[in-house]
Structures are given as structure tokens and as C-alpha cells.
Amino acid sequence: MKGYSEQQISAxxxxxxxxxxxxxxxxxxEMVEHKLNQTVEKLxxxxxKEQAARL
Known part of the structure; x- marks a missing residue:
């Protein structure tokens, strides 16, 4: 980047x-991941439960 020092670019x-x-x-x-994990667990x-009901 022209006109900027290496230090400015790093910053x-x-x-x-x-x-x-x-x-x-x-x-x-993180929030989306947490909600997805909750949904997967619920499903x-x-x-x-439904598989047990069919046996």
C-alpha cells in the first residue's frame, strides 16, 4: 500500500x-453453533423416541 509504513500496515x-x-x-x-447443537440434540x-415407538 503506497504511502503507508510497514508499521502502519501491520497495525x-x-x-x-x-x-x-x-x-x-x-x-x-458461537451463538449459531450453540443453537445448531441444541437443535441437533433435540432432533x-x-x-x-419415534424409533422406539415403532418397535
Whole structure:
């Protein structure tokens, strides 16, 4: 990037990867993963219950 020192470029890169947007994205990803895991667990229990009812 023309006109920027190596230190400025490094600082911008660091901010890009650790800034509020990335932290928020990380938190959102964790929340979605948690909800998906809950849904999978619920569906597995429902499947087991229905399979047991068919026996």
C-alpha cells in the first residue's frame, strides 16, 4: 500500500483481525453453533423416541 509504513500496515492488519467487527462475528458464530447443537440434540432425542415407538 503506497504511502503507508510497514508499521502502519501491520497495525491496520491487526485491527482488521481483532477489531469489534471480527469479535462480533466470532460471538455470532458461537451463538449459531450453540443453537445448531441444541437443535441437533433435540432432533436426535425425537428420532430415538419415534424409533422406539415403532418397535
Amino acid at each position: 491496520l492488519k491487526e485491527e482488521t483481525y481483532t477489531g469489534p467487527m471480527m469479535i462480533s462475528l466470532h460471538e455470532q458464530t 436426535e432425542k425425537l428420532l430415538a
